[in-house]
Amino acid sequence: MIAHGQHATPATAADVPRRNWAGNVRYAARAFHRPTSTDELRRLVAGSTRIRAVGSGHSFNRIGDTDGDLVTLAGLPPVVEVDHERAQVTVSGAMRYGDLARHLHTQGYALANLASLPHISVAGAVATATHGSGQTHGNLATAVAGLEMVTAAGDLLRVDRESDAFAGMVVGLGALGLVTRVTLDVVPTFELRQYVSLDLDREALDEALGSAYSVSVFTDWRTPRLREVWRKQVADQPPPSADWLGTTAAAAPRHPVLGMPPENCTPQLGEPGPWHERLPHFKLGFTPSSGDELQSEYHLPRTAVADALAALDEVAHLIAPVLLVCELRTVAADELWLSPNHRRDSFVVHFTWIDDTAAVLPVVAAVEARLAPFAPRPHWGKVFVTDPAELADRYPRHADFAALLPRLDPTGKFRTDLLDRYFPR
Template sequence: MIPQGQSDPAADVPRHNWARNVRYAARAFHRPNSVDELRRLVGGSTRIRAVGSGHSFNRFGDTAGDLVTLAGLPPVVDVDPERGQVTVAGAMRYGDVAQQLHTQGYALANLASLPHISVAGAVATATHGSGQTHGNLATSVAALELVTADGDLLHVDRDDDAFTGMVVGLGALGLVTRVTLDVVPAFELSQYVRLDLPHEALDEALGSAYSVSVFTDWRTPRLREVWRKQVADQPPPPADWLGTTAADEPRHPVLGMPAENCTPQLGEPGPWHERLPHFKLGFTPSSGDELQSEYHVPRTAAADALAALDDVAHLIAPVLQVSELRTVAADELWLSPNHRRDSFVLHFTWTDDTAAVLPVVAAVEERLAPFAPRPHWGKVFVTDPAELAARYPRYADFAALLTNLDPKGKFGTDLLDRYFPR
């Protein structure tokens, strides 16, 4: 019983994910205030998962056991100038970390579309921004601190043999309390939105700036918008850049949503953390009422992958809010969708209608199958486990690592166990 006049800390634990399409089935909810309290909780539980910002659209993070938020742990942001790194609490949002870093003269090389997501959750699912030379956010990880299945505190870094297998860990190897990230000097960017890009100019557009996103609705012959985030001291794109025209007012990627929610455009220079994301930290990102899917194919297959989806565009458009096309650089992380291949990314923000969306997701996956697509781990997909395993050279190695660190499946979930059975 909670003493009179005191609040129940478990009441601060989310009961559903951000999109509200998953209501958590946990038998108990927890919000520890210290690592020692977390260790005791993990050691005494038979089934436990951590929930971050809840910006996941599937049940990898759902559990019938104990669900715990680490948001009650101290919000550490500790810069090490000599190493060029920062150690942060895993539950902190990227936007909050970025603001503190910037005041100290440092930056992260890249950020995702929205700064609302937790560091540990984004890293565990290989969430990413955009840019041909930028890896996903997990590639900036230099070390992890996590509570393992027996309640011990484990520190791993780039000198550990299994490190590249543990970074994108799907929350299955332990509860991540701290993350050490590489930092760079703070910098400024300018954001320009260009309209109506011809399909044949897509490849050149994607490589034209520090970070580039292209938006389409699968209804028109041209790609609707190009969001170019370029280093501030570079000249603006010329008036006739790649056959496009300049937006004369700020835009939101989802038609009908307020542009006020988005980061400054029209070439106005500003800090890296206020330009790299599409959305402002204090505002609703995207539309809020949605589902999402995303597929990573080889960078060289961009044009062919888009052409393959032309046959199902009539299925995509009616259940789509917007589609985003991006690039991500290759890496060595075992479960990264960008493992050992530069990637072209096809992102779909669907309407909030699971029954209508799932058949279209299946059709998209069928059309993309020749390109061995790797779905984003935190979004909606229906890929068969055997097919997915074949697309990751280190899939079996991760399964073995999982069995070694969590032999009884304490951090397992029904969906995780389907893809990594023990």
């Protein structure tokens, strides 16, 4: 155990983010820190009464906020250790997926899936069950084979798939400790081609979602038809026909958000390339999405596609005026306690809203009301207003996670207002 009362040197404003990525949350921390060693981090955690880690800041709510100490782990020594025998890689929790992917590719390896943005940190994405797309692929947390974290007492804890409650610790919402290292399963590297097709009929959506390695469908709720289908298919598969499912092939690169430059997006038009340059929608060195935005996302049963869209049609007149783009995709079921995909193959409805919280929140409430019959599970890091009792009912292991919290954090050192709302003490 590390002795109490010793703190890392507070960071300057340039070292630790003071706002989240979207700018809609200003962190309330009393002090900001950037430790440069694990021992320094352990002393900081042991001596703090309230503390949270900030990764890439890509949460759109206050799940990562604290009135205590906010710490970035980006100053810890970077780690990328490939275990060829086990087909795994151990990486720093603060590492961005885009940086990890490039390193893995040079060694002949890949991750089975990536999120739309390669800019996000490994530990933060895993903690909130962030995901890519593909009905046979789990979210990013399903690749986790091991975790190393600093616990509330300042101890260093290592767990793996054989550990008690591991399935409850992976999607941990930052509430169980500060994750310093993550071990991930890897696969042999592979190439993909990305095709964009325009104007899909809703009747063909189910077939489209299962038509390639990873599929995203974009719409704006201004017309019944679906505006674009982004298909990321294995490079040696035949290209889609020019009128695939009644669509028209895009003649030039596209951006999901109308008016944004397509140069920010990964290569399209069927040009082959490595997995990490096709699975994300956006390039690592460019501004992802629109930048000035809010996001909400709901995971529904995979079988609810048609009924869920019909329910949302009832509030399309509310959605469209505050929407930048809506993305529809799929994620495979898993066993992780707080994963929105827990034991349920999922149809995912993602909303990228304009940057106007007052205008967006009433629409979020209307969307949730229409989706309620399908027991939607919101993404933990995005904007939602779900009633705590309803959310608890939607997670069979909610009570188990609530019991795990005081075991690893008896004084509530890692808690936030949002965690207290959805996991009351």
